[in-house]
Amino acid sequence: MTNHWNDLKHADVLMIIGANPAENHPISFRWILKALEKGGKLISVDPRFTRTSQMANVYGQLRSGTDIPFIGGMINYILENELYHKEYVAAYTNAAYIIEDTYSFEDGMFSGYDKDKRSYDKTKWAFKKDEEGKTLQDPTLKDPNCVFQLMKKHFSRYDIDTVIGVTGTAKETYLDICKTYASTGEVGKAGTILYAMGGTQHTVGTQNIRSYAILQLLLGNIGIQGGGVNALRGESNVQGSTDFGLLYDNVPGYMQVPTTAETDFTYQGFLDRITPKEGYWVNKPKFYTSMLKSFYGDNATKGNDFGYDYLPKLSAGRNYSFMRLFDAMYRKELEGLLLFGSNPAVGGPNAGKEIESLSNLKWMVAVDLFETETSSFWQKEAGADPASIQTEVIFLPASSSFEKEGSVTNSGRWMQYRWQAIKPKGESKADLEIVHMLARKLKDMYKNSSNPADMPMKAMTWDYGESDHPDIDLVCREINGYDMKTKQQVKIFGDLKDDGSTCSGNWIYCGFYPENENLAKRRDSTDEGMSNFLNWSFAWPANRRILYNRASADLNGKAWSKDRVGIEWNALEGKWKGHDVPDFVVTKGPDDPTFIDPFIMMAGGKGAIFASINEGPLPEHYEPYENPMKNSFSSVQLNPAVQFGEEEMNAQGDVSKYPIVATTYRLSEHWQSGAMTRSQEWLAELVPHMFVEISEELASEKGIKNKDKIVVSSARGEIEAYAMVTKRFKPYKLKEKTVHHIGMPWHFGYKGIVTGGSANRLTPHIGDANSTIPEYKAFLCDVRRAK
């Protein structure tokens, strides 16, 4: 989230799209309701009429996979009617930037496409520079090649009738939503967008979110209290685990992993590749070197490029993400799999095929609280023949969150400490202890090696105490970082150095442990203004609660809204002051030419309406991999930059055989793959069965009654479930035809107190062109009564 949960109460209009916080983030709804109590308006956009929709002023029905037409139409409405925040757009976004003449867009395709590689040459969409290398701009926004005009032209094709013919939204409702949300473009108003996996889990997932960001930039809604683009994170520490680099292409703090590309042969070459020339990321070498020092300590020296070569280098151009990992397992290229609280047999796409791949492993280690469908994939109840599966499986029992101590980072980036309430159950151990014991054991096994290949293990420091139980305080101190010589904690990431004199495990967290206080443990709930709770826990970066908060003030540094002061320029004192930690050099005044550059992480400091990602610089609609209709916006059906994985893993269904659009979702009473919640008595009793929601119209066509057992089938497999005949789904009236849409929870599997069919046996093994997140949220299926 750019903002945080309490801040939702400051919004004038909230648009929730691809999320259902009333059921999936129930307590967040307290703050949404507070906004409504003050006269705020709530818009809910979803394929299904959810409990969030029930509380909304307007509900917009949207076919799964059509966010870009929906938002694109809103952008067009705002531009045509000049309802955007003019000063903000001109000064704080890249609307004025001029684009190279090589940019073009025709029939769904941008210039520079390579058909064989399914990728674009992004230099064709570059910003035009003058001789000094400065980006050319037209502050009047009239140049036909400026971002504003190109955007206007691009989205002019998203007229209301074409849009609703694709999304299936009723016209009056759609116009109402356009009008209501556009009202936040007025100076001083605040609109917020809340999204979750309904937005991201698509072949165009990244562009869906880009479309929300463009809308928010046009309306001046980023950086302000009550605004923002807010991802509702679904797991207690999915924010933290992402921050800490548990992804193939990220080390901690959103920095790159080296590859075998020529640029990365040397540390300097690598740093040159990953360090932009402008914006706050120019400091990246300081963060990277400090991180290497946290990995290798005194073994990282200037002479050995701070241990750069100890880091693994990815094969250049290879994608190692989740689905490609299972592709490799399917091809028997993987021998071992370590699972720390992960259950892909229920949570992975095309789960049937992924389970099949598991038996290709030589060994598996599962660290969990409960036996999961993944760790027991070899059992008879999984439908397997144990004798034929040669995988050795070791299950290590983990202790739960209050049987240990440590911090988690919530959706609003608050790093909150959890104290230990009770000793671990039985012989279970904290994951921290397990990884500590394992690392010590492995280090011991390598200690006498002189093989150069073992140097990374030998060089890696592991100074968290000599007992089996690690000293977590030492881990925390290392994450924050300290001066290598004096061992004094570093106060803030601005003090990190690229000469090896400081370490920091994760620069964005640097500052949570200055001096001798772990700020994640703070419990002062005093609201000192705008509900930012600056003394409660710690928010990264630098305890800042609203990102890009410079944009909450106008060009002169005065708050756009008297009632929503984030930070303001105080001319008397010569510094930024207010209710938040400024996202800006605190003394940077109007005399500085970059005073109006709020987006500090971007080169140029402007919000990116135009941003070059894999399928283009502006969001364009392509249909999901499995879809019920021809693309209305071009002759290009699928996102042209989507990459395909192992063919065997990814059967594709056709509308003639699978005519029904399907999506998946979560329930209040269960969580993720259900490993935790289906193993508890009360939650199991509350929602004991797998079910599928189908409309009354579809039920009557198929002769299905409420509570009938039905079979749902897709090109990947089929599952049995109870039918829940509901008014929450309605048939979709699209341009050429009417289609049915169903939905189902994905929490079920064959372990636990309550069991049921896994929805992910139906979902496709294809993903977004940038993030490779699977397209769980839109696929085709059919339903029939079970015999």
Next chain:
Amino acid sequence: MEMTRRQFLKISGAVAATLAVIELGFDEKGAQAKSKEFKIAELKPTPTICPYCAVGCGILVYSKGDDVVYTEGDPDHPINEGSLCSKGTTVRQVYTSEKRITKPLYRAPGADKWEEVDWDFALDKVAKNIKETRDRTFIHKENGLTVNRTDSIAYLGGAALDNEECHLLQKLFRAGLGLTFIEHQARI
């Protein structure tokens, strides 16, 4: 890591928070005086954060000896102010559930059931498997370039773990062992 009430009061900081904490029985004198009236005063409350979604609600866990007696929403927490959803309310059962695995388990190749093993056995197996596969598949140099990686072991998970755990896992598996397939729930 046990925390004394005094330490807790110290970390809890400002007066407003402290007052609320005293009401919950952190004040030793107050707790003594009220102990005859309230059974809760005999219990040790420990603040935690809900393990489910990322709203990050505060929960107080009341324990006594080896038992979690009950849990409730943390009234001092600025986000939930004492309220909880169905999952947060029932968090005690994460501890009490009979389905919890409390001993390391081992499944030999081809076997049709788990056997209980001790930690030494289990961790030795894990370490040996990792080392054996890594050493055999490790690519130290490729076309003259030092690449220090193995593409034959994969790591998955982390979204339900603590930050400190994520830090150490990432450090061991990437910076130490050279894994490339490091992924978790954020991707999917």
